[in-house]
Amino acid sequence: MIKTDVVVVGAGPVGLFVVHQLGIIGLKAEVIDNLDKIGGQCIELYPDKPIYDIPAIPECTGESLTKSLLEQIKPFKPNFHLNERVQEVSKEKNDWKVVTSKKKLFIAPNIIIAGGVGSFEPRKFLIKDAEKFENKSIFYSVKNKNDFKNKKICIFGGGDSALDWAIELSKFAEVTLVHRRNEFRGAEHSAAVVKKLNEEGKLKIKTPYQINSIEGGKKIDAIKIKNEDGKIETIKTDFILGFFGLIMKLGPIAEWGLNLEKKTIPVNTENFQTNKKGIFAIGDICTYPGKLKLILSGFHEGALAARACFKIARPNETYRFEYTTTSKSMQERLGVKKSD
Numbered sequence: 001m002i003k004t005d006v007v008v009v010g011a012g013p014v015g016l017f018v019v020h021q022l023g024i025i026g027l028k029a030e031v032i033d034n035l036d037k038i039g040g041q042c043i044e045l046y047p048d049k050p051i052y053d054i055p056a057i058p059e060c061t062g063e064s065l066t067k068s069l070l071e072q073i074k075p076f077k078p079n080f081h082l083n084e085r086v087q088e089v090s091k092e093k094n095d096w097k098v099v100t101s102k103k104k105l106f107i108a109p110n111i112i113i114a115g116g117v118g119s120f121e122p123r124k125f126l127i128k129d130a131e132k133f134e135n136k137s138i139f140y141s142v143k144n145k146n147d148f149k150n151k152k153i154c155i156f157g158g159g160d161s162a163l164d165w166a167i168e169l170s171k172f173a174e175v176t177l178v179h180r181r182n183e184f185r186g187a188e189h190s191a192a193v194v195k196k197l198n199e200e201g202k203l204k205i206k207t208p209y210q211i212n213s214i215e216g217g218k219k220i221d222a223i224k225i226k227n228e229d230g231k232i233e234t235i236k237t238d239f240i241l242g243f244f245g246l247i248m249k250l251g252p253i254a255e256w257g258l259n260l261e262k263k264t265i266p267v268n269t270e271n272f273q274t275n276k277k278g279i280f281a282i283g284d285i286c287t288y289p290g291k292l293k294l295i296l297s298g299f300h301e302g303a304l305a306a307r308a309c310f311k312i313a314r315p316n317e318t319y320r321f322e323y324t325t326t327s328k329s330m331q332e333r334l335g336v337k338k339s340d
């Protein structure tokens with residue numbers, strides 16, 4: 001069980017900056033995200049694209065903004081719990097109890113939901129039995145490539161992830177790349193490498209094919225794939241990897257008893273609290289009259305929500321407004337070296 005001042009749901013840009021705002025006023029945060037990486041939409045959807053409207057940064061990319069935000073919160077040493085979806089939120093005396101998909105338990109007086117458009121989840125195989133084999137023989141991401149050493153693997157998809165993993169895993173596994181079209185969507189260079197490996201007999205390409213059925217007991221033994229003419233082929237395989245892109249789902253947030261408005265959470269603009277005391281919503285997930293779904297708006301919302309969290313987490317202390325420029329305590333928390 002992890003006790004903290006604030007549980008932050010979502011490690012997008014807004015979730016990251018609120019860690020800073022909490023940190024400078026002396027509050028500890030634990031950050032949970034369903035993705036395997038930090039950065040939310042900035043990293044998942046547009047890491048290389050330029051952003052021109054972050055205050056005082058004329059131009060940055062999704063990736064460089066995430067790196068800078070991480071650098072800025074380094075002094076507060078936040079713990080990140082990645083690959084974990086926040087499932088349940090319930091009241092526990094004066095605190096909130098938060099349980100993740102990995103059954104990790106957090107107790108905190110405050111929760112800040114910075115969940116963007118909901119959790120990013122992989123598009124999955126829709127055929128019978130796919131769920132039964134999930135996380136045993138079917139995976140939608142690679143956590144440890146060594147798990148696939150000397151195994152037979154069928155990789156599905158035509159985008160960058162499918163191509164990159166086909167190239168990487170073909171170095172030490174028997175890979176078949178299956179795609180429903182003849183053309184690959186991923187980078188031209190990667191598609192060319194995959195085709196060359198196919199010609200050299202180092203991996204097999206099967207296009208235009210789709211999965212038709214799975215055979216096996218506890219583990220997968222083989223799969224059947226089908227092309228547009230109805231031709232069916234059987235491939236013996238140990239594992240299936242599916243890379244069909246991500247979908248965004250509001251997911252369990254909808255079940256926490258919060259008021260919702262078109263998949264967003266209404267908040268007041270005084271402190272961005274929801275209809276539940278101690279649960280705040282900031283960034284793309286919140287709504288109020290005039291809301292702009294911009295990163296800079298999320299930063300402001302986080303600054304106010306953090307101060308409201310202080311009042312709940314430290315009911316016997318008085319919150320004092322201070323500037324980082326002149327506040328000794330804030331500078332100490334930031335680890336700023338004093339000049340002589």
Ligand SMILES: Cc1cc2nc3c(=O)[nH]c(=O)nc-3n(C[C@H](O)[C@H](O)[C@H](O)COP(=O)(O)OP(=O)(O)OC[C@H]3O[C@@H](n4cnc5c(N)ncnc54)[C@H](O)[C@@H]3O)c2cc1C
Binds near residue numbers: 087117
């Ligand atoms: C192509 C594109 C270009 C953009 N360009 C700009 C721009 O130029 N300027 C600008 O200001 N904005 C831009 N935006 C919008 C900007 O990216 C969003 O406003 C911003 O990412 C919102 O940040 P956030 O932290 O609120 O949410 P997100 O970035 O969406 O992050 C939310 C995180 O919460 C996680 N999450 C959700 N639910 C759960 C759960 N139950 N458990 C665990 N984790 C959960 C998600 O996995 C996700 O990582 C752009 C967006 C796109 C798609």
